[in-house]
Amino acid sequence: MLHWERGTVVELRAGWAGVTRLLVRLEDIDQTVKALAYPELTGSPGMGESVLLNTNALRRDLGTGGEALVVARPEAQQEPQQIDGHMVKARYTPMQTMVDAIDDPASEHYETLRSADGLDGMPVVVADLHSSLPAVVAGIRADAPAARIAYVHTDAAALPAAYSATAAALRAEGLLEATISAGQSFGGDLEAVTVHSALLGARHVVGADVAVVIQGPGNLGTGTGWGFSGVQAAEAVHAAHVLGGTPIAALRVSSADPRERHRGLSHHSATMFGRATLAPLLLPVLPTDDPQYSEFHASVAEQVESTIMGVGRERGVEHHNIALRSEGLRAALDVLPVKLSTMGRGLDEDPEAFLYAALAGRCAAGLTTQR
Template identity: 35%
Template sequence: MDIGLIRGIVVEVDTRSDENDKVSGGKMTKIKVETAKGLRDALCYVNLLGQVKIGDEVVLNTTALDLELGSGGFDFVLVNLNNLPQELKGRGHIMKLRYTPLQLKVFSGEEKESILESIKTPVILSELHSMLLPAVFGVYSQDPRLKVGYIMTDGGALPIDYSKAVDFIKQSGYDFSTFTAGHAFGGDNEAVNIYSALALAAKDCDVIIMGMGPGVVGTNSIYGTTAIEVGMGINAVFSLGGRAIVIPRIMIQDRRKRHQGLSHHTITSLKKIALSEAEVVFVNPKWQSLDLSPHKIVIERAPYLDYAALPLKTMGRGFSEETEFFLTAAAAGSFAVKCYKEIG
């Protein structure tokens, strides 16, 4: 195993407040760093490492860009040497990123309060982070008074601050709360695992959406992907007594044949990983004849939304290119509201 590290001096700090780019300022700051390998673009997590300014000496993690992976075109600040020493603040004894140089402590929900032993809440399971926005607004399109809880797993990005979708929802004014489970961190609430996250979220939320943050790991093999956490999520929801609702990954423009139409990752989660029944929401009636037993196929009309006003992107493609993908996620949100009202 390897990690790419380099020291450098901050030569530019982006302090703009651009409504179309929530990465600028706030929870994350874009910077330019002069290094022995030239000028490099980097991101600094302000909540974790403190403010950064021109002239600061920083250490960058360059691993993803050195491998030419899709990490958004940025290195990440590992430490700002000008902010040392950095002392612990606040309560909490639960460690995340345990036994790594970046281990950090959080005050988890399990430390604060008792949690439920069972739940009845409808839980939407999303395979990609790009499903979150349409699913959430699908819920609010049916009842804007509901409280939606988002459990971010550790299958993708670990800091929730990296999510532009979460920022957008937070600024919408609706009742929305976040829970970071496992090694994911930075949510309104912290949880040790997805089971306790579900139990914590169900205490206060009417509808829950659970899925990974930005980014997904894939290896072109049947099980070598974090996307199969959907199947594990179905099992968790069932074991606690909730109602599992799955957003299938349907893509038209993906160049990879295994992801054209219904993704093989969705099929693997449903047929190989899930040990209990879930409801799988589609908007196109053509999927009604699909054999996903023992799971139930639900055909749900996509809710009316101003989709053009939402910053919808998946794998670099927008609403016009992957219409069914986004409509399906929104339909899962509206279907979850029906389930919530059935519960009573």
């Protein structure tokens, strides 16, 4: 069931591209709440305007930014945006929206997508946590500063690509060439019906040297072996493989997570890249002669060998352990114009979480210079 509440906009807060943020005074109780609107869906509410809010997550105190969501502006008169194509996303929900997808017959890119049949070896970095995105980008930029990077936003978590303030900031700083929203997600610079067509669009429409595929903010986990939204990353690996790309795993690693199943190599990485993946992967880890190498990193390497590479060999899939040094990566992470945070921990609290994502970016950068 949806939890509806009505209110009046009393303040306009700082937002970002694709997102309007507000303070709303509720009608039925004496309370002011933070709220968020997607102009693509509702337009931008103004001061003094009446709005209808969905407060489900807010009232349950879930980790969704602590904001209600604007679902309607009862008094607004708004002309619908002209859409040439016929693609619908968030299909059959009350908020379904029309988009111009690159693989729609009405798209200017349609013939390009029709004739595209491969990725030409393009490296594709795959991760499960959205917080890995800026660290992956930092790793790429550290070694290939001119690389064109496309981010494929999948539909496992936040459907609106605009919800990612991180991706918006990376785009604004010129560190990402484009965001492509794939599947049921929407609101990217480009839209695609599947991860496959998004990857083809990254290569042949955006002209990307590297694609990064990650779900949006809002990873859902249950503590069970298979019940986490990031498991969808395995399908991104398969898509990259069948299209002739080079899949690279951004391993989820932590030395600070209080949950044992996520310390060292997370069980999520072991499951999605080990048990769920049926295509070969590159697995970036630290070499033994790296100045940062320690017992912790040795343990991670052992976990990668036993839970991913070993499982792959049992199934006839040969993954490749890629040893990459860490020099320069901390500096690249330090100068990023976006905040690094994963599960509430920053770079100083959990440096390994960002180091392994940056190693995946470094691995991709090396492949761009070889093509």
